[in-house]
Amino acid sequence: TLADYTGMATVTDNCDANPTITQSPAIGTVLGSTTTVWLYVTDLSGNIDSCSFMVTLTDVIAPSITCPANQTVAGNASCEATLADYTAMATITDNCDANPTITQSPIASTVISGGTTVWIYATDNAGNIDSCSFAVTLTDTISPSITCPANQTAATDANCQVTLADYTAMATVTDNCDANPTVTQSPAIGTVLGATTTVWLYATDLSGNIDSCSFMVTLTDETAPSITCPANQTVAGDANCQVTITDYTAMATVTDNCDANPT
Numbered sequence: 170t171l172a173d174y175t176g177m178a179t180v181t182d183n184c185d186a187n188p189t190i191t192q193s194p195a196i197g198t199v200l201g202s203t204t205t206v207w208l209y210v211t212d213l214s215g216n217i218d219s220c221s222f223m224v225t226l227t228d229v230i231a232p233s234i235t236c237p238a239n240q241t242v243a244g245n246a247s248c249e250a251t252l253a254d255y256t257a258m259a260t261i262t263d264n265c266d267a268n269p270t271i272t273q274s275p276i277a278s279t280v281i282s283g284g285t286t287v288w289i290y291a292t293d294n295a296g297n298i299d300s301c302s303f304a305v306t307l308t309d310t311i312s313p314s315i316t317c318p319a320n321q322t323a324a325t326d327a328n329c330q331v332t333l334a335d336y337t338a339m340a341t342v343t344d345n346c347d348a349n350p351t352v353t354q355s356p357a358i359g360t361v362l363g364a365t366t367t368v369w370l371y372a373t374d375l376s377g378n379i380d381s382c383s384f385m386v387t388l389t390d391e392t393a394p395s396i397t398c399p400a401n402q403t404v405a406g407d408a409n410c411q412v413t414i415t416d417y418t419a420m421a422t423v424t425d426n427c428d429a430n431p432t
Contacts, residue, residue, distance in 0.1 A: 171198040171206070171224065178208050178220070185212035200226060228295035232263040234271075236289050236301035242281075243310045248346035250307055252279045252287065259289045259301070266293035283307055309376035313344040315352070317370050317382035323362075324391045329427035331388050333360040333368070340370045340382070347374035362388060394425040 175190040182188045188210045194200075203225045211217050237258035242250040254277035263269050269291045275281070284307060290300045318339035323331040337352040344350045350372045356362070365387045373379050399420035404412045425431045 171196060171200055171204075174206060174222075175208060178210070180210045182210075182212045182216075184214065188212045200224065202226060226265075228265040228293060228297060230264045231297040231299040232261055232266070232269045232291040232293050234289060234291040234299045234301050235260040236303045239304040239306065240287075241306045241308045244307050244346055246311065246345050247282075248307070248309065249280050249282045252277055252281060252285070252305065255287060255303075256289060259291070261291045263291070263293045263297075265295065269293045281305065281307060309346040309374060309378060311345045312378040312380040313342055313347070313350040313372040313374050315350075315370060315372035315380045315382050316341040317384045320385040320387065321368075322387045322389045325388050325427055327392065327426050329363065329388075329390065331362045331386070333358060333362055333366075333386065336368060336384075337370060340372070342372045344372070344374045344378075346376065350374045362386065364388060390427040392426045394423055394428065394431040396431075397422040 171192075171194055173192065173196040175192050175196075178190055180188050180190060189212075191209045191211070193207045193209070194204065203223060205221050206224050207219055207221045209217055209219045237255060240253075240255070242253070244250050252275055254273065256271040256273050256277075259271060261269055261271060270293075272290045272292070274288045274290070275285065285305045286302050287305050288300055288302045290298055292298045318336060321336070323334070325331055333354075333356055335354065335358040337354050337358075340352055342350050342352060351374075353371045353373070355369045355371070356366065365385060367383050368386050369381055369383045371379055371381045399417060402417070404415075406412055423431050
């Protein structure tokens with residue numbers, strides 16, 4: 170809005186001690202660009218003189234910028250991601266410049282390996298700057314890779330059972346982001362088995378991604394049966410002083426940890 174510059178002029182007249190001063194454009198005129206302002210001085214006799222000067226508009230108001238909401242980006246096989254160009258997602262207004270310059274830091278295509286704060290800057294034609302920021306979070310959507318050990322054998326105990334060992338350390342596990350995924354086992358370590366069983370191993374990374382593999386645990390019986398013979402026997406000889414051996418197998422006492430009827 171154009172100010173009153175009449176009081177800033179220096180005016181003299183040979184006869185009129187207080188000539189009239191007027192301004193054009195008028196006081197209060199709304200300007201949209203640099204403008205030439207004229208001041209006119211008129212004495213009591215109607216004589217007029219004039220002068221002019223420039224009023225240059227300067228923009229001292231920074232743009233207004235609003236950043237997008239926080240963003241997430243999926244990590245790749247190396248647990249890295251490439252930053253996108255987020256400048257178009259910002260909302261920007263300015264009092265004078267219809268198209269402020271928008272820049273981003275870190276710049277688009279920057280490779281990140283963790284959470285990052287991204288700044289967006291708006292600069293108008295007068296060099297006024299505003300900025301805002303938001304978080305870009307790296308998310309891991311890739312499951313670990315787990316390789317199980319080969320099939321295993323386990324010797325049974327006196328009850329023909331096996332207490333399941335801890336096989337988790339025998340697995341080979343890799344992950345793109347988590348150096349030490351958690352490995353769990355099912356059936357659980359310490360489970361008592363009575364038959365050949367499929368064991369599953371699960372690898373879970375910090376983001377909750379899971380992979381699994383399985384192998385067989387075969388029970389092997391390595392305990393010999395226990396046999397107790399009958400007491401010493403006597404038999405009567407026949408007319409030839411000979412004896413036909415009878416079947417003493419039924420007289421033996423036999424037990425086995427796994428076989429109910431050993432041969």
